[in-house]
Amino acid sequence: xxxxxxxxxxxxxxxxxxxxxxxxxxxxxxxxxxxxxxxxxxxxxxxxxxxxxxxxxxxxxxxxxxxxxxxxxxxxxxxxxxxxxxxxxxxxxxxxxxxxxxxxxxxxxxxxxxxxxxxxxxxxxxxxxxxxxxxxxxxxxxxxxxxxxxxxxxxxxxxxxxxxxxxxxxxxxxxxxxxxxxxxxxxxxxxxxxxxxxxxxxxxxxxxxxxxxxxxxxxxxxxxxxxxxxxxxxxxxxxxxxxxxxxxxxxxxxxxxxxxxxxxxxxxxxxxxxxxxxxxxxxxxxxxxxxxxxxxxxxxxxxxxxxxxxxxxxxxxxxxxxxxxxxxxxxxxxxxxxxxxxxxxxxxxxxxxxxxxxxxxxxxxxxxxxxxxxxx
Amino acid sequence: xxxxxxxxxxxxxxxxxxxxxxxxxxxxxxxxxxxxxxxxxxxxxxxxxxxxxxxxxxxxxxxxxxxxxxxxxxxxxxxxxxxxxxxxxxxxxxxxxxxxxxxxxxxxxxxxxxxxxxxxxxxxxxxxxxxxxxxxxxxxxxxxxxxxxxxxxxxxxxxxxxxxxxxxxxxxxxxxxxxxxxxxxxxxxxxxxxxxxxxxxxxxxxxxxxxxxxxxxxxxxxxxxxxxxxxxxxxxxxxxxxxxxxxxxxxxxxxxxxxxxxxxxxxxxxxxxxxxxxxxxxxxxxxxxxxxxxxxxxxxxxxxxxxxxxxxxxxxxxxxxxxxxxxxxxxxxxxxxxxxxxxxxxxxxxxxxxxxxxxxxxxxxxxxxxxxxxxxxxxxxxx
Numbered sequence: 001x002x003x004x005x006x007x008x009x010x011x012x013x014x015x016x017x018x019x020x021x022x023x024x025x026x027x028x029x030x031x032x033x034x035x036x037x038x039x040x041x042x043x044x045x046x047x048x049x050x051x052x053x054x055x056x057x058x059x060x061x062x063x064x065x066x067x068x069x070x071x072x073x074x075x076x077x078x079x080x081x082x083x084x085x086x087x088x089x090x091x092x093x094x095x096x097x098x099x100x101x102x103x104x105x106x107x108x109x110x111x112x113x114x115x116x117x118x119x120x121x122x123x124x125x126x127x128x129x130x131x132x133x134x135x136x137x138x139x140x141x142x143x144x145x146x147x148x149x150x151x152x153x154x155x156x157x158x159x160x161x162x163x164x165x166x167x168x169x170x171x172x173x174x175x176x177x178x179x180x181x182x183x184x185x186x187x188x189x190x191x192x193x194x195x196x197x198x199x200x201x202x203x204x205x206x207x208x209x210x211x212x213x214x215x216x217x218x219x220x221x222x223x224x225x226x227x228x229x230x231x232x233x234x235x236x237x238x239x240x241x242x243x244x245x246x247x248x249x250x251x252x253x254x255x256x257x258x259x260x261x262x263x264x265x266x267x268x269x270x271x272x273x274x275x276x277x278x279x280x281x282x283x284x285x286x287x288x289x290x291x292x293x294x295x296x297x298x299x300x301x302x303x304x305x306x307x308x309x310x311x312x313x314x315x316x317x318x319x320x321x322x323x324x325x326x327x328x329x330x331x332x333x334x335x336x337x338x339x340x341x342x343x344x345x346x347x348x349x350x351x352x353x354x355x356x357x358x359x360x361x362x363x364x365x366x367x368x369x370x371x372x373x374x375x376x
Numbered sequence: 377x378x379x380x381x382x383x384x385x386x387x388x389x390x391x392x393x394x395x396x397x398x399x400x401x402x403x404x405x406x407x408x409x410x411x412x413x414x415x416x417x418x419x420x421x422x423x424x425x426x427x428x429x430x431x432x433x434x435x436x437x438x439x440x441x442x443x444x445x446x447x448x449x450x451x452x453x454x455x456x457x458x459x460x461x462x463x464x465x466x467x468x469x470x471x472x473x474x475x476x477x478x479x480x481x482x483x484x485x486x487x488x489x490x491x492x493x494x495x496x497x498x499x500x501x502x503x504x505x506x507x508x509x510x511x512x513x514x515x516x517x518x519x520x521x522x523x524x525x526x527x528x529x530x531x532x533x534x535x536x537x538x539x540x541x542x543x544x545x546x547x548x549x550x551x552x553x554x555x556x557x558x559x560x561x562x563x564x565x566x567x568x569x570x571x572x573x574x575x576x577x578x579x580x581x582x583x584x585x586x587x588x589x590x591x592x593x594x595x596x597x598x599x600x601x602x603x604x605x606x607x608x609x610x611x612x613x614x615x616x617x618x619x620x621x622x623x624x625x626x627x628x629x630x631x632x633x634x635x636x637x638x639x640x641x642x643x644x645x646x647x648x649x650x651x652x653x654x655x656x657x658x659x660x661x662x663x664x665x666x667x668x669x670x671x672x673x674x675x676x677x678x679x680x681x682x683x684x685x686x687x688x689x690x691x692x693x694x695x696x697x698x699x700x701x702x703x704x705x706x707x708x709x710x711x712x713x714x715x716x717x718x719x720x721x722x723x724x725x726x727x728x729x730x731x732x733x734x735x736x737x738x739x740x741x742x743x744x745x746x747x748x749x750x751x752x753x754x755x756x757x758x759x
Contacts, residue, residue: 002667285688367660
């Protein structure tokens with residue numbers, strides 16, 4: 001059933017007012033941006049996430065978490081998107097947790113994540129476009145461990161992370177999914193040069209150069225050469241999560257815009273009376289509903305381990321990005337001049353959409369994946 | 377949940393035992409559907425057998441109450457049945473405007489006698505219905521209809537004309553909007569049921585751009601309709617009409633799903649990279665729409681759907697279906713332009729493509745649907 005259970009509804013009803021209040025644009029996004037915070041988010045809020053049991057949402061109850069699934073994570077992420085709330089939730093609590101789960105490294109990092117004290121990052125992309133199979137950062141055997149050399153970019157919150165999960169190649173060549181290995185690299189290791197870059201939406205992502213970074217064998221997450229499995233779990237969760245957050249961004253931007261259509265007067269009447277805008281608004285509404293449905297479906301299939309999950313995840317990521325792009329573009333256009341000002345929030349939605357759209361693969365990457373998974 | 381799993385297992389076994397192999401192949405077109413009715417020519421004994429065995433179980437209308445010929449299944453059970461039928465590739469045993477449109481309206485607005493009489497016939501596929509809504513002067517402005525029904529004591533006398541009446545020439549009965557008062561536009565409409573064999577009813581098929589004639593003009597010349605064939609109150613037919621339209625739009629939105637299990641890109645053969653890109657973008661939208669459709673039905677059954685949601689679904693589904701057929705034509709190139717060759721199965725691609733252009737007109741245009749969403753969901757002023 002694609003209706004929410006009572007428990008899911010309760011979670012949404014708890015998270016929505018919390019995010020609207022504590023996670024509000026003025027209190028978080030603008031505040032940290034305007035004071036030039038190096039993290040781009042507030043650790044206090046991350047602690048509050050922990051108090052609500054959100055940081056460990058996917059972590060099994062036996063390991064101190066809430067033991068919930070992707071559907072519940074999606075409900076939280078939609079509210080995060082709606083309020084543009086900056087936090088490590090998507091990368092740390094969703095993607096990184098899925099990468100770590102079941103490995104020895106999970107015991108090392110899960111308690112800190114549950115407590116809201118640990119931030120984890122994922123280092124996957126090496127070029128300007130997401131293409132995980134093409135990873136070429138090299139991990140050579142060295143002494144008791146490995147030596148990593150190469151470069152990563154778009155490592156979300158990399159400079160704030162206590163641990164960076166680095167996807168590296170221990171065998172094979174770029175383009176092959178075999179021979180990848182995931183390493184948990186701790187903050188402050190030698191040979192790691194980190195450039196903390198501010199993105200358009202005021203979030204932070206690192207460019208990282210690895211110059212013979214020595215890590216020991218224990219830092220391997222899962223199997224040597226078998227990193228694709230944990231990476232895929234992380235990416236599926238991250239992509240489905242990003243889709244939910246994009247739905248929230250789209251919903252937030254469109255609600256703001258629909259409200260504006262009812263307020264703004266030109267030619268002596270509110271602009272929402274003009275059919276040309278009504279039809280565009282109604283079309284946008286439908287696109288967002290559809291995106292929400294496919295994001296929910298993808299999350300449900302991930303939770304049940306359905307073989308169609310990957311297909312739905314890619315469809316969800318692509319659709320949510322497209323719908324959110326429409327929402328923010330229509331949002332700025334329908335707001336007119338005020339929509340171009342930094343003072344107004346609508347432009348912040350446009351910038352967040354752009355970053356989330358690219359994260360874990362843009363809509364074209366995922367449309368191509370839908371084609372490949374469908375056999376063409 | 378355990379009960380539901382038992383139901384699933386039993387249903388699968390029953391379908392495997394009872395659905396004839398011929399009825400587990402995809403329908404090639406609307407013509408393969410079983411429409412039922414007095415004059416229906418079954419295409420095969422399997423088609424008749426499938427209808428009979430499903431009707432006897434109430435599964436042509438699984439979620440209608442048993443006393444009206446339904447299966448009395450819960451929303452969750454109906455969904456399981458639908459899923460299991462899809463998994464085995466079972467065809468729908470009965471395609472009927474009685475099921476998808478009139479039935480829900482009668483369940484809500486019909487008298488007990490009307491429900492017992494008409495719904496059981498619909499469930500068994502005995503009467504084929506057509507819809508008398510649009511008129512030459514009342515298309516998007518449906519409530520402007522002029523077909524008149526005069527009160528003659530024990531009956532109404534109906535005079536006027538309908539248009540775009542789907543399969544009127546093959547239908548047994550019509551559900552028809554008529555004007556019983558000229559004092560109020562919306563408040564002067566009534567909802568009548570009558571036999572198409574009544575004296576004074578005539579139909580004339582309309583040749584469409586597809587070369588086919590699924591729609592008719594329908595004329596009423598002093599047609600006598602007994603008063604017990606009025607649904608709801610006199611002059612309150614617009615409520616019934618709108619409610620039925622919601623179900624019609626829900627039905628038409630199903631066009632968005634297409635008939636194929638596979639992605640479009642997997643069915644069109646070799647295409648150039650530019651077209652592949654367009655098709656992949658389409659398949660993203662199609663997968664997303666299928667999820668939306670599932671969620672919409674679940675919400676509808678749970679009573680959580682906004683009353684105007686069928687308009688959003690109808691708009692999205694039909695626009696998607698038009699896009700699907702544009703892409704099929706693009707992939708088919710000049711092959712797809714052949715109109716009556718055997719190679720092209722009688723111009724199937726081109727005729728299907730042209731047929732879809734009606735999707736965003738019939739049951740209320742896309743523009744009307746967007747207007748409804750703007751007004752009732754977004755609450756934009758003056759919409």
